[in-house]
Amino acid sequence: MTPATHQPSAAGQVHARVEIDLGERSYPILIGSSLLDDPATWSGLPKAASALIVTNETVGPLYAARLQQALRPHYPQVHVLSLPDGEAYKTWDSLNLIFDALLSRGCDRKTVLFALGGGVVGDMTGFAAACYMRGVPFVQVPTTLLAQVDSSVGGKTAINHPLGKNMIGAFYQPVRVVCDLDTLQTLPERELSAGLAEVIKYGPIHDLAFLDWIEANLPALRAREPKALAYAVQRSCEIKAEVVGQDEREAGLRAILNFGHTFGHAIEAGLGYGEWLHGEGVGCGMVMAARLSQRLGLLAEDKVERLVRLVDAAGLPVRGPQLKAGHGEDCADLPNAQRYLQLMRVDKKAEAGEIKFVxxxxxxxxxxxxxxxALVAEVIDACCA
Structure with a gap:
């Protein structure tokens, strides 16, 4: 799993290569600059008569034609499908657009899918790849910081349901992940901050030295300095690779990667998907989880305040929102904390109705x-005051 530096080709330069060790299903994460346009980046992938690039209306105009050109030496036909952009479109309807594109073009079971975009595109493309003809190969090409450090790695694919985020999906590993750091230069500031939430989470759960590094280099990360971004992506992927290699299907250890997500997913579902970005929900969720850790005697107050300052400095919310009422008589008049609890009981980590927290x-x-x-409700009320 130790990254190895590679010689640059004429077009691209690999900064690091991190291996996901899953036996026959192992695959590399390539991290570097100018990788998108380099045909060498795409060599050695499964052979097929056709490939489909799945992207969205925001990323497609920036990068789809360039990726299509780079793939043409490897695939006789390279199609492009552009989906609506945003978490609100992570639905069955959007998933069916991918199947429509594949079937209407006569794509067979060797067709390779390329997910070009952020976490929504990656999750939906991976889920489509898992389902189409019972499984076709796919490649993750994440263009957001959040996707590069988290969602593109590890094989979690899904769509959302109105009652819960990522509740319908499959574990399905890509054959390669290509993180072109240059794509981070076009990210909106809000999206960059959202990605920093997933970088920050690796420190408290696994690597306090990395947390120290994030604190010291946060201004450089927010300024998009290439060396800082390269190390943040590399170290995040190394940690996730180590965890996924030990627990691919989240039977135990991998659940720690959901730090902040139980609260964060409730925020996303309770506000309506897309109102807050996923990383914003995670950032605020980490604050809530840290305060709950403190109330349970696990974490000292100064450590909680340190995390709150870091999340705030990353440009992320540290106060929880008031959630919208749900549908039905049983939730129309619920107090805010009870609405959180109701949504968190649908979380994938919940067991027999008991909410599990990282x-x-x-x-x-x-x-x-x-x-x-009662204790969780007190924490929610305090964090939403």
Whole structure:
């Protein structure tokens, strides 16, 4: 799993290569600059008569034609499908647009899909690849910081349901992940901050030295300095590769990667998908999870405040929102904390209705455990005041 530096080709330069060790399904994460346009980046992938680039209306005009040109030496036909942009479109309808494109073009079971975009595009393309003809190969080409450091790695694919985020999906690994750092230069500031939430999470749960590094280099990261971004992506991928290699299907250890996500997913679903970005929900969710950790005696107050300052400095919300009422008589008049609890009971980590939280300890370790509803409600109320 140790990254190895590679010699640059004429077009692209690989800064690091991180391996996801899953036996026969192992694959590399390539991290570097100018990788998108370099035909060598795409050599050695499964052979096929056709490839389909799935992108969205924002990313497509920037990068789709360039990727299409780079893939043409490897695939006789390279098609492009552009989806609506945003979390609100991570739905069955958008998924069916991918199947429509594949079937209408006569794509066979060897067709390779390329997910060009952020986490929404990556999740939906991976899910489509898992389902089409019972499984076709796909490649992740993440263009956001959040996707490069988290969602493109590890094989989680899904769409959203109105009652819960990422509740319908499959574990399905890509054959390669290509992180072209140059694409981060076109990210809106809000999207960059959202990605920093997923970078920050790796520190408290696994690597306190990395947390120190993030604190020291946060101005450089927000200024998009290439060396800082390269290391942030590399170290994040190394940590995720280590965890996924030990627990691919989240039977135990991998759950720690969801630090902040139980609260964050409730925020996304409770506000309506797209109102807050995923990383914004995670950032605020980490604050809530840290305060719950403190109330349970796991984390000292100064460590909580350190995390709150870092999340705030990254440009992320540290106060929770008031959620919208749900549908039906059982939730129309619920207090805000009870609405959070209701949504969190639909979380994938919940067991028999008991909500499981990823909490952190002073030593930089994560634990997954439940907590009394009354205590969780107190934390929510305090964080949403």
């Amino acid at each position: 909490l952190v300890e002073d030593a930089g370790r994560a634990v997954v455990r439940g907590a009394p509803d």
